[in-house]
Amino acid sequence: MTAATLAAPSIAARLTGSRVGRRRKIVDRSMRTLAFGAALLCAVPLIAVLYFVTANGLAAFSLDLITKPPKALGIGGGAANAVVGTAQMVALAALIAVPIGVMAAVYVGEFAERRSARLVRFCADVLVGVPSILIGIFVFTFLVLPFKQFNGFAGAVALALIMIPVVMRTTEESLNLVPNALREASLALGVPVWRTVLSVVLRTGLPGILTGSMLAFARAMGETAPLLFTALGSRLVNVGDFGRPMDALPLFIYVNARQPVDALNQQAWGAAFLLLLVVLIINVAVRARSWGRRIG
Amino acid sequence: MNLETAVREADEAIEAPPEPTVLAPVPVPQSTGPAPVAAGVPASGEIVIDDLHVYYGGFRAVKGVSLKIPPRAVTAIIGPSGCGKSTFLRTMNRMHELTAGARVEGRIGLDGIDIYSPEVDPVQLRRVVGMVFQRPNPFPTMSIYDNVVSGLKLTGRKKRSELDEVVERSLRRAALWDEVKDKLKQPGTSLSGGQQQRLCIARALSVDPEVILMDEPASALDPIATLRVEELIAELRRQYTIVIVTHNMQQASRVSDRTAFFTMGDDRAGYLVEADDTVKIFTNPREQLTEDYISGRFG
Numbered sequence: 380m381t382a383a384t385l386a387a388p389s390i391a392a393r394l395t396g397s398r399v400g401r402r403r404k405i406v407d408r409s410m411r412t413l414a415f416g417a418a419l420l421c422a423v424p425l426i427a428v429l430y431f432v433t434a435n436g437l438a439a440f441s442l443d444l445i446t447k448p449p450k451a452l453g454i455g456g457g458a459a460n461a462v463v464g465t466a467q468m469v470a471l472a473a474l475i476a477v478p479i480g481v482m483a484a485v486y487v488g489e490f491a492e493r494r495s496a497r498l499v500r501f502c503a504d505v506l507v508g509v510p511s512i513l514i515g516i517f518v519f520t521f522l523v524l525p526f527k528q529f530n531g532f533a534g535a536v537a538l539a540l541i542m543i544p545v546v547m548r549t550t551e552e553s554l555n556l557v558p559n560a561l562r563e564a565s566l567a568l569g570v571p572v573w574r575t576v577l578s579v580v581l582r583t584g585l586p587g588i589l590t591g592s593m594l595a596f597a598r599a600m601g602e603t604a605p606l607l608f609t610a611l612g613s614r615l616v617n618v619g620d621f622g623r624p625m626d627a628l629p630l631f632i633y634v635n636a637r638q639p640v641d642a643l644n645q646q647a648w649g650a651a652f653l654l655l656l657v658v659l660i661i662n663v664a665v666r667a668r669s670w671g672r673r674i675g
Numbered sequence: 676m677n678l679e680t681a682v683r684e685a686d687e688a689i690e691a692p693p694e695p696t697v698l699a700p701v702p703v704p705q706s707t708g709p710a711p712v713a714a715g716v717p718a719s720g721e722i723v724i725d726d727l728h729v730y731y732g733g734f735r736a737v738k739g740v741s742l743k744i745p746p747r748a749v750t751a752i753i754g755p756s757g758c759g760k761s762t763f764l765r766t767m768n769r770m771h772e773l774t775a776g777a778r779v780e781g782r783i784g785l786d787g788i789d790i791y792s793p794e795v796d797p798v799q800l801r802r803v804v805g806m807v808f809q810r811p812n813p814f815p816t817m818s819i820y821d822n823v824v825s826g827l828k829l830t831g832r833k834k835r836s837e838l839d840e841v842v843e844r845s846l847r848r849a850a851l852w853d854e855v856k857d858k859l860k861q862p863g864t865s866l867s868g869g870q871q872q873r874l875c876i877a878r879a880l881s882v883d884p885e886v887i888l889m890d891e892p893a894s895a896l897d898p899i900a901t902l903r904v905e906e907l908i909a910e911l912r913r914q915y916t917i918v919i920v921t922h923n924m925q926q927a928s929r930v931s932d933r934t935a936f937f938t939m940g941d942d943r944a945g946y947l948v949e950a951d952d953t954v955k956i957f958t959n960p961r962e963q964l965t966e967d968y969i970s971g972r973f974g
Contacts, residue, residue: 560812564875567770568826568882569802578829580814 412578417560424579427653436652439645444653448616454642458650460616461631467618468531468610468625472538474598477592480546485512487547488554500551503544512604514540519608531617531625534610538599545595546588553587554580588663597661600653603629628654683836700868719786720746720885720916722767725836726782729762729771736762738944739973740781742935749908749917751953752929754937755968760920761943763937764888767918768804785886802830805884809891811871813863813878819855822874826882841881850907873907880911887911889919893926906931924969928957936965 447457487496522533565575612630635647722744729737737759752760765771815820823842827833846852851873893901908930935950
């Protein structure tokens with residue numbers, strides 16, 4: 380290096396005379412602006428969805444939409460068939476998925492060896508990523524085809540398959556947060572393992588389990604594809620007959636939005652607003668609770 | 676391992692004339708569980724450890740410990756960090772079995788019963804040999820009241836009507852009753868660290884153990900809370916067999932009747948150097964290693 384033969388620059392020159400520093404500042408500022416813009420773009424879709432659904436759906440939303448079934452002939456009525464169907468199928472799906480998901484998490488988190496735990500966890504993560512239409516087709520082949528009848532039970536099972544991995548993973552994460560010291564304290568009192576898991580581990584992790592279950596619930600409520608091949612949809616209000624087709628809010632939206640009749644399109648908007656409202660309330664309620672916990 | 680020999684040896688040890696300190700001035704609390712005590716032998720709580728080795732997978736953590744722990748007295752286990760004190764303590768109620776890959780060779784006799792024999796259920800054993808941990812670990816979802824009786828409630832061993840009585844008795848024994856009697860319904864975690872630790876001691880006492888293992892029970896506490904716990908140990912010493920692991924030598928000299936000094940060899944396996952009356956260990960130990968350690972020339 381030639382610099383070695385020259386006199387070293389003064390400290391003042393080294394501190395102030397850098398052109399590199401100036402360039403770095405410009406790059407820094409522009410990259411920060413880009414990152415901020417990208418962050419903004421992440422929030423925009425949610426705000427846009429909220430805005431358009433509310434703007435179009437609020438006018439079409441009324442109590443009749445929830446309480447009245449569609450008119451048997453012609454145009455009019457409400458979405459009671461869809462409201463009732465969604466409520467029943469999602470409730471049954473939760474009854475199936477929550478016990479299975481929680482027990483699978485207990486197995487993975489408390490009893491499984493590292494290798495089988497990793498395998499189950501991997502399968503759950505892949506199941507979350509499986510396109511939901513495939514789950515619909517899968518359930519179609521063994522709960523619809525043999526009976527030659529679309530039915531609400533198949534719809535509930537398809538939704539349960541969507542929920543199980545979500546419940547399992549969130550439950551497992553919340554069980555991981557339960558300190559080992561509590562398990563030891565319980566076992567050292569001569570409490571059997573099963574009772575320790577039930578009354579100490581699951582009890583301490585309960586808020587997290589509820590959070591995960593509610594989020595899975597909200598997710599299942601909005602699923603359309605798994606129901607297309609299973610519950611099919613129905614213009615009739617089906618209370619309790621899981622052997623027959625059932626409607627659901629997403630199916631109602633899908634069908635009515637495609638009709639060449641403005642009144643039906645309006646009903647789709649109203650149902651969309653209702654669905655958004657319920658899902659949003661569940662999400663916000665659940666997340667607000669965990670915010671409160673973190674602060675408090 | 677020959678079980679019969681183990682039981683016979685331990686039986687002989689029990690039949691030996693008891694030391695004066697063994698005699699309990701207060702009635703011995705009765706064991707409620709079906710404790711595996713040999714018929715005809717009154718519960719005493721003596722522990723006889725014979726050539727005990729503890730392994731974690733291929734690593735030997737503790738080697739060749741033979742030690743007699745007298746009943747109704749406090750035995751302190753001291754030694755440098757990593758010498759297997761806690762590991763050794765946990766073998767006495769089989770808590771080490773919760774660690775994957777941990778296993779034990781040798782015998783531990785409790786009132787003449789080998790606690791590793793197939794007939795002994797670890798769950799039953801832990802009802803007889805209780806444990807207090809380094810950090811206070813009350814159940815965060817339970818009130819003070821429920822924490823105290825958690826051991827009974829979760830094992831379904833007491834009627835609801837008896838629980839009030841157990842709560843008061845256990846909290847009084849743990850010297851916590853006066854501080855919490857007006858707020859039994861508040862969460863156990865609302866108490867201070869020192870109170871939480873005494874709550875954990877009350878919880879351990881509520882199931883009527885014969886032996887209480889304490890794993891550095893005051894190391895997470897401030898000096899005043901530590902003093903309270905030490906006073907409590909002094910009060911419990913004639914009713915229970917207490918084994919306390921501590922890295923605090925002054926504490927060992929204050930609270931214990933007997934002291935066992937552990938250290939580790941070149942293979943990093945912990946072993947027992949010597950065990951004797953606490954006064955003897957701290958004034959005139961037999962082994963040079965012990966003297967070096969207690970006079971601060973080691974560790």
